[in-house]
Amino acid sequence: MAQIAVNPLVLKDVVISFGTDSYEAAVSNVTFTPSASTITWKGLTPAAVYSAATAATWAADLTYVQDWETVNSLSRFLFDNEGAEVAATFKPRSGSGPSFTAILIVTPGAIGGAVDSFGETSVSLGSKGKPALVAAVATVPTVTLAAPATGGIAGGTLVKVTGSRFTGATVVKFGTITATSFTVETDGILYVVAPAAAAGSKPVTVTNAVGVSATSAAYTYA
Missing domain, CATH: 2.40.30 (Elongation Factor Tu (Ef-tu); domain 3)
Structure with missing residues (x-):
């Protein structure tokens, strides 16, 4: 059985x-x-x-x-x-x-x-x-907004990411750098602690079991 x-x-x-x-x-x-x-x-x-x-x-x-x-x-x-x-x-x-x-x-x-x-x-x-x-159709996440959109190069800023299909997210990245801490609140909202990174604009992406988000939000390190 x-x-x-x-x-x-x-x-x-x-x-x-x-x-x-x-x-x-x-x-x-x-x-x-x-x-x-x-x-x-x-x-x-x-x-x-x-x-x-x-x-x-x-x-x-x-x-x-x-x-x-x-x-x-x-x-x-x-x-x-x-x-x-x-x-x-x-x-x-x-x-x-x-x-x-x-x-x-x-x-x-x-x-x-x-x-x-x-x-x-x-x-x-x-x-x-x-x-x-x-039946549900599995698709990659979408990312539409990161707020706040700026933070220090040392990281540590709590960022609210808005989009869709965040349920089951496995990775959140700022450019090529993987965030070590994030929490999915709803399918369209997650909170992530920005990792340290060099100055400049970085795309925020979310990955689930299907793949990496086709869209991203800009987050600028200053």
Whole structure:
């Protein structure tokens, strides 16, 4: 019998989108929930008992904060599109792992709430069939920004690097020099201690299991 490894899911850098718009900034919980029942038929003898499970129906349960001031907010989207069918994508880890797609039937959420508290509410959106599991496609990271963009030649500056697909990063380099200390915060943000280097501009690159980032950010030693 094989020993199956586990990679526990922690929801902390998620994508949830409807159509072409992403709403993860407004959502605190997303759960695709199946619901099924058992049916039983009995004959005229005690042994003539048969059971079977019905096919599961699915719903996407969302908890989100109400926002009625932003024109294209999730609250407005659900309110304005009641009954519409929309293509939805749920990616539990934005830069790695699989995603799930489904056609959801829009239901508006509640309006209002308790005084002196955020107006958080929940809604259940029916799914047309079972969500589809879409396998992840491994790609190299992208690097778009290093901040601060300058530091001393002795190194030691804590630099925030922004980009994508940092999950599983193995190496961060400033030019040809490998940083000895870095921490991946999310798939799009990592923090690295700049190594010592000669004066001048150095490209900051990130490497994962697929390869070296195709883009880089400039960091200048002075």
